[in-house]
Amino acid sequence: MSFEYYYITVVSLVIFVVALLIGLIMNNRYYKAISEALTQVKEVESRGPLATMSGDFEVLMCPRCGYSKTIPYRVGDYVGKVVDEACPNDGEKLIVHAIYSSRPAEQYS
């Protein structure tokens, strides 16, 4: 076996391993994002109508320009969470600024 052949084998092996590692890391990152999106969809599907009926709302706010909008509360959302909605003015991701309920106080007792 000549040295050149050995060298090429080692280099190609190293490149293969590095590519495999990059693939694994990227895969893991995408898997997390995909599973997060899937669980959110499932939650919305299973509890969405209930949450909408309950009278809870959340205020989404753009951290860059202060744009805000109110939407029905979605299960799993919390104050400070960065949601998938983008600001119509500058495309910045909106943050859950506040969550409140419009239900009458008697219903809580």
Ligand SMILES: [Zn+2]
């Ligand atoms: Zn904005």
